[in-house]
Every structure is written in C-alpha cells, then in structure tokens.
Amino acid sequence: MLVSLLLSSLCALQSTPSNTWANLIPRHAVPRRGFPMPKESELLLLLTDRKAEMNERLEALRALAYLDVKVDYLSLTAMRRNLHSDDALISYVRCLARCSEEAHAPMKKYLTHRLPAVRAEAVYGLSKYFEGGRDVARSVLSQPKLHPWQRVAAIRALAEIDLSAAQVEVMRRMNSESGEVALEFLQVLRxxxxxxxxxxxxxxxxxxxxxxxxxxxxxxxxxxxxxxxxxxxxxxxxxxxxxxxxxxxxxxxxxxxxxxxVAYMGVPIFSDNICFVLDSSSSMTERMYELRRMTRAMKVIEEFDKMLPILPSSAKFNVVFFESMIRDMYEELTAVTSDSKAYASVFVANNSFTGGTNLYGGIARAFDLEGIEEVIVLSDGDPSVGDYTEPWQIMVELDRLNRWRNIRISSISFSAPRAAESLMYIISAYNAGHFRDID
Incomplete structure (x- = not known):
C-alpha cells in the first residue's frame, strides 16, 4: 500500500496526533505512480493515434508530461497545431524538453511566451536537459524582476542536476526572496x-x-x-x-x-492565507465508528467551530464545500474578523450534505483564490463526479496547477476507502502537506 511505502520517508510532527504525518521530503522524491494509471506505452500510442478523439490525445499528453516520459520529437511536434488551450501548450512544452537536441531552438523561443507557466517550463527544460543548463539557471536566478515561477523552475532544475551548486545559490539569495521562490529554496535545503x-x-x-x-x-x-x-x-x-x-x-x-x-482536526496550519475544502456529499451523514452519537458532518462542524476562535487576526480564509456542486463561502479570501468568523460558523452549520464527491473541483476552486497559500481538504469517499474522478487524472491536474506555485495541500481522510485514502495521502506528500487518517 502507498501509505506503508512512504511512511519511512515521513516524520510525525510531535505536537499533532500520532496518525498525522508531516511531509519533510521534497516533491521530487515522492513516487508518481501510487495508483493505477495507463502504461507509458499505451499513452505514447494514443498520442500518435490520429483516429483517436483529440481530447483523448491531449489527456495522454498531460499524463506523459506528468510522468516525465521522453517523447519522439516528430510525433510531438505533429500535434502542435492542435493545441488550442493554454493547458495543452504547457504540457506540450514540458514534453518538448524531453525530446532530442532538435528541441533546443524551439524551447528557447518559449522563454518569452506570454504565459508565465510556459516560460517556467522553458526555463526548467533548458536548465535540466540541455548543455549549458547550469548557466541558464544561474542567469535566471540573478534576475529578480523575472516572474517568480521562472525562478522556481531555475532553482528546481539546478537542484536536480547539481544539488551542491543549488544549495550555494540558496544560501546566497535566501534572505532576499519571498513567496513561492523562498518556499522552493527551502525545498532545496530539505x-x-x-x-x-x-x-x-x-x-x-x-x-x-x-x-x-x-x-x-x-x-x-x-x-x-x-x-x-x-x-x-x-x-x-x-x-x-x-x-x-x-x-x-x-x-x-x-x-x-x-x-x-493553529490546527484543524489535528492538521497544523502554516499559512495566513488558507482555504478549507470540505466534503459535502451524502456519505458525510453516516455516523462515526467511535463516536456513534455523531455523524461525520457533525464532527466537521464541531471541530471547525473549535478552530475559528484561534485563527490569527492577520489571517485570511475561505470555506469551499464540494459534492456534485461546488459552493464557497466567499468569492475571495476574507480577513479574519468577528463578523467573518460568525458568518463562517453559520455557513458551515447550515450546509446540506448531499450528492456525490467532486474532490478535484473543490481543490481547483480553492486554487482560484487570489493569494492562496494553503489548502486543507477533508473527504470520506472516492471521487465520483466532476471533470476528473480517476486518481491518476486528479494527480495529473493538481501537478499542473501547483507545479510552480508551491501551495501547501494537507488532507484529512475521514473513514475513506483505501483507494481514496491513498490518493489523499499522495496529494499531501506531493504538495508539502500533512495527512491525517480518522476512522
């Protein structure tokens, strides 16, 4: 089981419950295949199958990018004219970096693309896979006015080809950095x-x-x-x-x-900009195994009310409920005040628990919030509705969303089935978060 494979690499935070695990290893060390997903050979065949639906081929492209699979240059570039979305182009550039030396010139052109994520992929690819990569990474790091994602990409690539050199750069520059760049620097030291x-x-x-x-x-x-x-x-x-x-x-x-x-249900909160993403499906009305007087939903509400009074006044927060539909308390992060805490308590207490489990939709909604730094997601079941329900699809999309942003995702498995528990565990491990299993 994935959990048992990774526990040796994780350490328990001593001030949290014994079934809460803190990820202290960098993202690169977390296995990408902790769940069933198509074989690389199947994805490569689908990518080049012109008889297949284009949306299936693009899904194969995203999966190959996530798995870091080397793709034939001609087969990949043949798809270029069919890339009509920003997301598809990002995956394309990510795969292009793994092609032969022929891809070097095209990759350099993407360094000035309008999309920050595309520029970041170009920096990462040129730094890691091509000759002179160390110089590319150092050049990007020496330009503080570049987009933060490009600088995240530069130090991450440098760490993967020369950890000692990357740590020297981190020690030199750490105190002048902030946000996602500083968080990536900490990952390098880790x-x-x-x-x-x-x-x-x-x-x-x-x-x-x-x-x-x-x-x-x-x-x-x-x-x-x-x-x-x-x-x-x-x-x-x-x-x-x-x-x-x-x-x-x-x-x-x-x-x-x-x-x-500050903690929610034993999961520590590290950021002042946080969103609580809570399962609102019908299964949350089932009674808890140990506390038969309470349903899972009642426990969620009780623990939320305990946590609200100790949220620091400097914080901003939001609440997102997910079932077949997605509902949020506010359209943006809101400051912690007596009024917002009172409204949050009522919003959570009055929620109706019904429908399926749109896990990805809930997390994606939190990622849309400007300034978001941390997400705590709680669920008790397998993903069943929404754009993505297979664990591998959810991981591919979350990897794309959080590749350069370094948003912390912690998760709470509330008597979830084994497959769902493993998915939530790997989500937390891959995104520098904590995981807690509650029976």
Whole structure:
C-alpha cells in the first residue's frame, strides 16, 4: 500500500496526533505512480493515434508530461497545431524538453511566451536537459524582476542536476526572496538538511509571521529537536548559546518547550492565507465508528467551530464545500474578523450534505483564490463526479496547477476507502502537506 511505502520517508510532527504525518521530503522524491494509471506505452500510442478523439490525445499528453516520459520529437511536434488551450501548450512544452537536441531552438523561443507557466517550463527544460543548463539557471536566478515561477523552475532544475551548486545559490539569495521562490529554496535545503543551514533558517524568522517562516521553524525543529515555533529571538539566543559552548545545536532530551500552532482536526496550519475544502456529499451523514452519537458532518462542524476562535487576526480564509456542486463561502479570501468568523460558523452549520464527491473541483476552486497559500481538504469517499474522478487524472491536474506555485495541500481522510485514502495521502506528500487518517 502507498501509505506503508512512504511512511519511512515521513516524520510525525510531535505536537499533532500520532496518525498525522508531516511531509519533510521534497516533491521530487515522492513516487508518481501510487495508483493505477495507463502504461507509458499505451499513452505514447494514443498520442500518435490520429483516429483517436483529440481530447483523448491531449489527456495522454498531460499524463506523459506528468510522468516525465521522453517523447519522439516528430510525433510531438505533429500535434502542435492542435493545441488550442493554454493547458495543452504547457504540457506540450514540458514534453518538448524531453525530446532530442532538435528541441533546443524551439524551447528557447518559449522563454518569452506570454504565459508565465510556459516560460517556467522553458526555463526548467533548458536548465535540466540541455548543455549549458547550469548557466541558464544561474542567469535566471540573478534576475529578480523575472516572474517568480521562472525562478522556481531555475532553482528546481539546478537542484536536480547539481544539488551542491543549488544549495550555494540558496544560501546566497535566501534572505532576499519571498513567496513561492523562498518556499522552493527551502525545498532545496530539505533535500540534504544539515547544521550548516541553521543560521540561514534562523535569519529567515526575522521576516515575521508567514508560511515561509513557519516552514523554516519546522525545519529547525527537525534538525535540532527544539520546539520553539517561529520566534526569531528565542532561536537566535539558543544558537548563540550552543556556539559559545561549541556544542551541536540539539535540544535536551527532556524539554518543556512545545511547538504550538493553529490546527484543524489535528492538521497544523502554516499559512495566513488558507482555504478549507470540505466534503459535502451524502456519505458525510453516516455516523462515526467511535463516536456513534455523531455523524461525520457533525464532527466537521464541531471541530471547525473549535478552530475559528484561534485563527490569527492577520489571517485570511475561505470555506469551499464540494459534492456534485461546488459552493464557497466567499468569492475571495476574507480577513479574519468577528463578523467573518460568525458568518463562517453559520455557513458551515447550515450546509446540506448531499450528492456525490467532486474532490478535484473543490481543490481547483480553492486554487482560484487570489493569494492562496494553503489548502486543507477533508473527504470520506472516492471521487465520483466532476471533470476528473480517476486518481491518476486528479494527480495529473493538481501537478499542473501547483507545479510552480508551491501551495501547501494537507488532507484529512475521514473513514475513506483505501483507494481514496491513498490518493489523499499522495496529494499531501506531493504538495508539502500533512495527512491525517480518522476512522
């Protein structure tokens, strides 16, 4: 089972329940095939089958891009005139990077394309797969005015071809970065965490409360064992004390310090810009296994009301319910105020639980919110309705949506079937999130 395969690579956050798992490995190390999906040979045949429906061929193109499969240059470029959507073009450029040297000149043209995602794919492909790639990556990183996705692509590619060089770039530039670029820099350090990274991570905490500083604090905890949160002064004092006594920065075996964080149903919240994506299907009205007096829906509402009062005033949030239809509380992230918290409590309590399970639609709606940094998704069943219901289709699309954005996705499996549980686990593992299984 996928869960058992990955648990050895994950570590439990000590301040959360024992069945909550935190992903501390970078995305590249997470298996892409944790569920049944078409074979590469079948996808390649479908891609070149001119008798097949074009939407089927484009789906094959997206899957091949996700799997990072090498595609014949002539077969791929024959499809170019049929790419009438931005999403298809993004997958095309991603596959083009895996072609032969013939693709080098076409790839360079996409460096100036109007779409940031296309430019990012061009940067990544040229940096990773072609001669002179290190120079391309370093050049992009030295231009702070370029779109953040291009810089994310550059450091990710450099890390995959020369991790040492990438970590040098990260150590040089970390304190001048923010947002998705800073989060990608942290992913690069996470590939080979060491005591050398402690001063840089502590300096990051000067920025104040943000998802970047929360992630940095979690990494510091992982290295040192100290559970101080994201308080810069406390970390700095602890670092100076160990430096003065020339001892490794490690917490005492018995420590009264405890990392405290806002959490929903045991899943910690790292960001001030968060959306709760909650299953609203009819199966949520079933009673819980251990608490027979409560349905799953009642438990969701109860835990939401417990969490609302401790949301920080600096945060923005939203709630999305998904079943056969998608319903959101607001059209955008809204500030945490007494009024918005009161309305959220009523919105969640008055929800009707009915219909099927449109898991992808709920997550995709959250991704449409401007400024979104973190998503917590809760579901109790297999995806059954919507544009994508097969696990591999959902993973392919989420990979496309979040390839350069570094949005954190945590998930809660609420007595879900094994296949759905595995899907939610891999979604969290692949997107730097936490996973919790509730029976």
């Amino acid at each position: 590939r080979d965490l060491s005591d050398d990274h402690i001063p840089v991570l502590i300096d990051l905490l000067r920025q104040g409360r943000s998802r970047v500083t929360a992630e940095a604090a979690a990494m510091l905890q992982h290295i040192t064992g100290y559970k101080i949160g994201n308080d810069y002064r406390s970390w700095h004092v602890a670092y100076l004390q160990h430096k003065a006594f020339e001892t490794p920065m490690r917490a005492p075996k018995i420590s009264d310090l405890e990392l405290q964080t």
